[in-house]
Structures are given as structure tokens and as C-alpha cells.
Amino acid sequence: MTRTADYARRYGFPQRVRVVEVGPRDGLQAEPEFIATTDKIAMIDRLASAGIREFEATSFVSPRAVPQLRDAAEVIAGVDRTRRVRLTTLVPNPRGAVAAAAARVDAMVVFLSASESHNRKNVNRSREQSLEGFREVVSIAREAGITVRGAIATAFGCPFEGEVDVAAITDIARAYAGMGITHVTLGDTTGMATPPLVVERCRALREAVPQTDIALHFHNTRGVGLVNVHAGLAEGITIFESSIGGLGGCPFAPGATGNIATEDLVYMLHECGVETGIDADAVADAAAWMEGVMGRKLPGQAAKAGPRLRRSAMDAVATACG
Amino acid sequence: MTRTADYARRYGFPQRVRVVEVGPRDGLQAEPEFIATTDKIAMIDRLASAGIREFEATSFVSPRAVPQLRDAAEVIAGVDRTRRVRLTTLVPNPRGAVAAAAARVDAMVVFLSASESHNRKNVNRSREQSLEGFREVVSIAREAGITVRGAIATAFGCPFEGEVDVAAITDIARAYAGMGITHVTLGDTTGMATPPLVVERCRALREAVPQTDIALHFHNTRGVGLVNVHAGLAEGITIFESSIGGLGGCPFAPGATGNIATEDLVYMLHECGVETGIDADAVADAAAWMEGVMGRKLPGQAAKAGPRLRRSAMDAVATACG
Numbered sequence: 166m167t168r169t170a171d172y173a174r175r176y177g178f179p180q181r182v183r184v185v186e187v188g189p190r191d192g193l194q195a196e197p198e199f200i201a202t203t204d205k206i207a208m209i210d211r212l213a214s215a216g217i218r219e220f221e222a223t224s225f226v227s228p229r230a231v232p233q234l235r236d237a238a239e240v241i242a243g244v245d246r247t248r249r250v251r252l253t254t255l256v257p258n259p260r261g262a263v264a265a266a267a268a269r270v271d272a273m274v275v276f277l278s279a280s281e282s283h284n285r286k287n288v289n290r291s292r293e294q295s296l297e298g299f300r301e302v303v304s305i306a307r308e309a310g311i312t313v314r315g316a317i318a319t320a321f322g323c324p325f326e327g328e329v330d331v332a333a334i335t336d337i338a339r340a341y342a343g344m345g346i347t348h349v350t351l352g353d354t355t356g357m358a359t360p361p362l363v364v365e366r367c368r369a370l371r372e373a374v375p376q377t378d379i380a381l382h383f384h385n386t387r388g389v390g391l392v393n394v395h396a397g398l399a400e401g402i403t404i405f406e407s408s409i410g411g412l413g414g415c416p417f418a419p420g421a422t423g424n425i426a427t428e429d430l431v432y433m434l435h436e437c438g439v440e441t442g443i444d445a446d447a448v449a450d451a452a453a454w455m456e457g458v459m460g461r462k463l464p465g466q467a468a469k470a471g472p473r474l475r476r477s478a479m480d481a482v483a484t485a486c487g
Numbered sequence: 488m489t490r491t492a493d494y495a496r497r498y499g500f501p502q503r504v505r506v507v508e509v510g511p512r513d514g515l516q517a518e519p520e521f522i523a524t525t526d527k528i529a530m531i532d533r534l535a536s537a538g539i540r541e542f543e544a545t546s547f548v549s550p551r552a553v554p555q556l557r558d559a560a561e562v563i564a565g566v567d568r569t570r571r572v573r574l575t576t577l578v579p580n581p582r583g584a585v586a587a588a589a590a591r592v593d594a595m596v597v598f599l600s601a602s603e604s605h606n607r608k609n610v611n612r613s614r615e616q617s618l619e620g621f622r623e624v625v626s627i628a629r630e631a632g633i634t635v636r637g638a639i640a641t642a643f644g645c646p647f648e649g650e651v652d653v654a655a656i657t658d659i660a661r662a663y664a665g666m667g668i669t670h671v672t673l674g675d676t677t678g679m680a681t682p683p684l685v686v687e688r689c690r691a692l693r694e695a696v697p698q699t700d701i702a703l704h705f706h707n708t709r710g711v712g713l714v715n716v717h718a719g720l721a722e723g724i725t726i727f728e729s730s731i732g733g734l735g736g737c738p739f740a741p742g743a744t745g746n747i748a749t750e751d752l753v754y755m756l757h758e759c760g761v762e763t764g765i766d767a768d769a770v771a772d773a774a775a776w777m778e779g780v781m782g783r784k785l786p787g788q789a790a791k792a793g794p795r796l797r798r799s800a801m802d803a804v805a806t807a808c809g
Contacts, residue, residue, distance in 0.1 A: 168683040168684070168686075168687060169681075169683050171683065172682055172683035172686060199712045210633075220706060258685050259632060264790070281799065286801055303591070311780060315704035321796065323623065324798065324799040325798055325799060325801055326798070327796045328796070356792055357497035357795050357796075359491075359795075360494055360717075360758065360759050360761065361490040361491050361493065361494035361758070361759065363689065364490075364494060364497075365490060385788060386788060386790055387754055387788050387789045387792050387795065388748065388751030388754065388755065388787070388788035389751070389754070389755045389758065390712060391711055391713070391714050392714055392717055392755060392759075395682075395714055395717060411530065415792065418791055418792045418793055418800050420791050421496060421559075421788065421792040422788055422790040422792075424790075426710065429709065429710030429711070432709055432710065432711065432712045433714060434711065436645070436681035436682065436711065437681070437682050437683065437714075438683065439528070462742065464708070466708060466709050466743065466744055467709045467710055468705060469708050469740055469742050469743040469744075470678055470708045470737065470739055470743040471742045472745075473679050473681075473709065474644070474649045474650070474679075476646065476647055476648070476649060477646040477739050479604065479608055479647055
């Protein structure tokens with residue numbers, strides 16, 4: 166038994182988890198400068214080469230609402246599918262579902278907010294109206310033989326309302342299950358998740374919808390993103406979303422970090438004895454490449470620091486005790 | 488039982504821990520521009536107002552070696568001691584010990600590296616020679632009635648040698664105990680600590696030197712600094728070092744983060760049900776103030792994001808699902 170496997174076993178961590186890369190959609194959607202379609206495709210292909218198998222690749226949303234993702238169909242068409250990657254896409258409405266089906270995505274994701282005021286602000290309708298609208302999306306997807314997943318934004322707190330009751334999460338998850346959606350992602354939209362909340366929400370979901378797969382999507386807005394992952398692992402969660410480089414900000418605090426960085430997540434998982442099938446160094450290289458595409462530093466740490474056991478030359482630096 | 492206390496109890500976390508602020512010494516020592524003595528003093532006083540009670544305040548080192556800390560005696564003399572803060576200072580040699588004793592510090596810290604090559608590079612002597620030299624420091628301190636603490640740098644890995652054997656740590660801790668030093672800090676000098684290593688090293692130390700207090704000093708160089716704190720808490724560790732704003736870099740990777748940020752540490756501790764006696768919001772305010780002093784953004788997250796439950800106005804931003 167190695168030291169890392171021992172650690173994973175002590176906490177009851179799963180042996181292996183799935184890392185879902187959301188950078189191409191969640192990471193890029195708010196970028197004011199258009200990122201070339203070829204770069205978006207290269208981003209996915211590079212990460213697929215590194216071993217990532219699932220991507221939230223884009224969103225079939227109105228180009229007026231999110232101009233950055235107006236090339237959704239081209240991105241899906243351009244990705245090298247020979248690696249058997251799964252490309253999921255956000256679909257806000259039936260029109261998006263039709264387009265996503267035509268583009269032959271592997272899964273569609275519908276989303277609403279656990280908080281009523283955030284949902285109204287985000288998509289201009291009540292939670293009830295959102296759920297109602299998903300029925301047609303599900304029916305379009307079903308006809309095309311495509312799975313539908315459900316996301317729940319502000320699942321750990323709302324920037325307008327404060328705490329979000331856990332019942333809001335389980336109610337939505339039950340409604341999702343009622344329409345055949347059995348993959349639910351809890352989104353920490355503005356970085357309000359804490360380890361005890363992760364425990365509470367995972368347990369409540371397990372009890373409310375035992376057949377549903379739970380995925381966790383954390384932001385590092387208050388520095389505890391990976392601690393929340395640790396809490397999720399201890400609850401047996403096997404699906405985590407992250408963004409290469411930590412692309413994608415917090416929409417409520419200028420300068421604050423958003424998504425946890427894929428390279429940091431993979432580094433931590435491996436060091437804690439959890440397998441991913443992903444090459445951590447190749448992911449770090451992709452993060453460095455991504456900084457080049459974006460023309461700026463990104464929040465992820467692992468790529469800047471380099472591999473843990475990379476040795477420095479003795480004359481590399483003048484050191485001082487740390 | 489609250490949700491947070493429940494979380495702490497599940498993991499066997501201590502009820503309360505001590506946070507040692509190392510920003511004034513470790514955070515500043517490598518800054519090329521001299522920080523005004525009044526700012527260094529204000530830094531300590533502000534954090535003391537926020538409830539921090541222990542500081543690594545400066546280093547009585549040669550002003551030629553570390554010009555930034557040439558004002559060590561003035562800093563110690565300038566701090567408002569009415570709040571009963573404990574000011575510890577690094578002392579590299581007997582001359583430093585004499586100066587520290589004259590300045591009436593509360594504790595002196597001697598340090599060496601667990602790795603032979605890092606120790607030679609850092610202080611130009613073997614570990615054996617370092618330990619030998621500490622005897623005189625201890626005797627000067629004892630005469631002045633001042634406690635001595637021992638730090639062990641590169642305790643989780645060495646940038647030159649790679650992995651550091653746990654026996655190197657326990658040997659040094661035993662040598663420290665042999666000269667009456669019963670407070671040992673494990674320093675993660677270049678961010679190579681991982682949760683399983685934290686577990687291994689804390690347990691080995693407990694067994695080797697059961698009377699010794701263990702403090703942990705992590706860097707966030709690879710993003711897992713607070714996850715390492717979590718691992719330390721589960722081992723019952725009650726003393727953690729951090730730096731306001733995350734001041735202080737990694738000397739081996741340009742652009743990489745160094746010390747974990749005090750405001751993020753305190754936020755995480757409180758959210759995980761561990762008490763500190765510190766006002767998290769006041770610490771975050773101090774971090775924002777520190778960014779002003781430094782004239783640049785610092786790596787800490789909690790101050791940028793603001794309090795977890797601070798509500799945004801509904802018209803504050805145009806949001807999109809995250």
C-alpha cells in the first residue's frame with residue numbers, strides 16, 4: 166500500500182474519478198475578446214491528448230447573449246472525435262437543443278439556479294418556468310438519442326439571497342429525476358461552498374435521488390476550492406468539473422478567481438491517491454499554452470511551479486530560509 | 488451541534504488553533520524595495536487588532552545578507568505590546584541572538600534545512616555545523632529568559648535533492664529536543680508538501696519527540712496549501728503559519744505563489760469549525776491594506792472576494808450561468 170493510496174483509503178475516497186473540463190464553455194464565455202475557433206478546438210484536443218475524456222465544450226445559446234460562443238457548431242465539428250471524448254454542451258432552450266442535436270453532441274446540459282432571484286436575474290424566469298421549459302429540451306434530446314444532464318447554479322449560496330436552503334437543491338434534483346435527468350451538477354457559482362456545506366448537500370442529494378450521479382463544480386473564489394473537492398471525495402463523489410488554468414472569473418467580485426484550475430485539481434487528486442487517467446504534466450503544459458492563447462497569466466498554480474520533483478540547479482537562485 | 492462543528496468533529500480537528508503571522512519576516516524578506524519601518528509596524532499592529540497574537544516579526548540577520556530586515560530592532564521596539572502579542576524573530580547566529588535578546592523579543596527561531604544540499608546553499612554549512620552553532624544561541628536566549636523555537640526548512644521535499652526522507656526530520660527534531668527546543672516548525676519551503684506527506688511527517692514527529700509542539704508552514708505553490716492544512720488539522724496540529732495576502736514567493740519558480748494567505752487560512756478554519764480568536768473580516772481588510780502598501784495584487788483570495796454572505800445588488804452585474 167503506497168502512502169497516497171493509504172491516504173485515499175483512510176478518507177474513503179473513490180479509487181478513480183472523472184474530471185470534466187469546462188474551460189471551453191464556462192472558462193471562455195465571459196471573455197470580451199473573441200477566441201479563435203481553432204484555438205477552442207486546439208484547447209479540447211490538447212486536453213484530450215493529456216487524457217481528459219469529458220468536456221463542457223460550448224453552449225448552444227443565442228449569439229447575441231453570448232457572442233464568444235457563436236461558433237458552437239464549428240467547435241463541435243472541429244474536435245478530433247477519434248479519441249472518444251464526450252462533448253457536452255449547455256442548452257438554454259429548445260432552439261439550442263435542436264442545434265446541439267444537429268451538431269451531434271454527446272450530452273446536453275440544462276441549468277437553473279437554486280436561488281429564485283439568481284434564476285430570474287440569470288435567465289429572466291422563475292425556477293418553475295425554467296423546469297417547465299426543460300421538458301421540451303429533454304424530448305428533443307431523447308428523440309436524438311442524446312443524454313441530458315442537469316446543472317444547479319448557486320447550489321451553495323446566492324450572491325443576492327445569501328444562504329440557499331438544501332431543500333431547494335433536493336427539490337430541483339427530484340424534478341430533474343422526474344423528467345429522466347439523472348446526472349446533476351452542483352455549481353458553486355460565486356465561490357460560497359464550504360466543506361461542511363458540501364457534506365450536507367451531497368448527503369441530502371444521495372437520499373433524495375439515490376439513482377442520480379452527482380458532479381461537483383467548485384470555484385476557488387475564497388481559496389478553498391480544493392478543500393471542497395477533498396470534502397466531496399470523502400463523500401464518495403466521482404465527478405468533478407474544473408477549468409484549465411482556472412479560466413473563468415467570479416461575476417460578482419472583480420479580480421476574484423472563479424473555477425478551480427484543472428491542473429491543480431489533477432495534481433491534488435494524484436497526490437491524494439485518486440486516479441484520473443490524466444497526465445498531470447501534460448495538463449500543466451496545456452495550462453501554460455492556454456496562458457499564451459489568452460495573453461495573460463491565469464490563476465492556476467501547478468503549471469507555474471512545475472512538477473513537484475523537478476530539480477533545480479544548485480546555482481539557480483540565491484535562496485533564503487522559508 | 489452546528490454544521491461546522493460537526494465537520495470538525497468528524498475529522499478529529501482541534502477545537503481551536505493558533506495562527507502565526509509570518510508576513511513581516513518571511514513575506515517581506517525578499518522584497519527588493521525597502522518597506523518603511525512604520526509600515527512593518529502598522530502591519531503587525533493591524534493584524535494584532537484583528538486578533539492575531541503571534542508574529543514572526545523580523546530576523547536579526549546581517550543587514551548585508553537581508554537589507555529589507557535591517558530595521559529589525561526598530562520594528563520590535565515600535566510594535567504596540569499592550570495587546571500582549573508574541574513577537575518571534577529569526578536568529579541565524581549568536582550575534583543575532585544577542586541583538587534579539589537586547590530587543591526583548593518573545594522567542595527566537597533557529598532554522599536549518601532537512602536537506603543537506605539546501606542547507607549548504609542557504610547558510611553555507613552542513614546540517615551538523617548548523618546544529619552545533621545553535622547551542623550558543625540557545626545559551627544566549629536562556630540567559631535572557633527567552634524561548635527558542637526550531638524551524639526545519641525543505642521538510643517536505645528539496646528543490647535540489649527531490650524527496651526528503653522523513654528520518655531527516657525526526658533526527659533534527661531529536662537534536663532540537665536535546666538542546667531544549669520543543670517547538671518545531673516544518674517548513675514547506677518550495678511547495679512540495681502533499682496531504683499524505685503531512686500525515687506521515689506529523690506522525691513520525693509525534694513518535695520521535697512526543698513533548699515537542701509541532702507547527703506547520705505551508706506554501707500554496709502547487710495550489711494545495713489549504714488541503715495540507717486540512718491534513719494537518721486531522722492529525723491534531725494546532726499551530727499554523729501563514730502570511731497576510733500570501734506575501735512571499737517561491738524562490739525556485741518565478742511567478743509561483745509562496746506562503747498560504749492568512750485571510751484564506753482563517754476563512755477556511757472558521758468555515759471548517761475550527762476557532763482562531765481572529766476576526767476574519769478584519770484580516771481580509773488588512774490584506775487589502777497590505778496590497779496598498781506593496782502597490783500590487785497579492786495572491787490571497789478571501790479579501791478580493793469579500794465576506795461569503797455579503798449580498799450583491801440585483802443590478803450589480805450581468806450574470807451568466809456558472
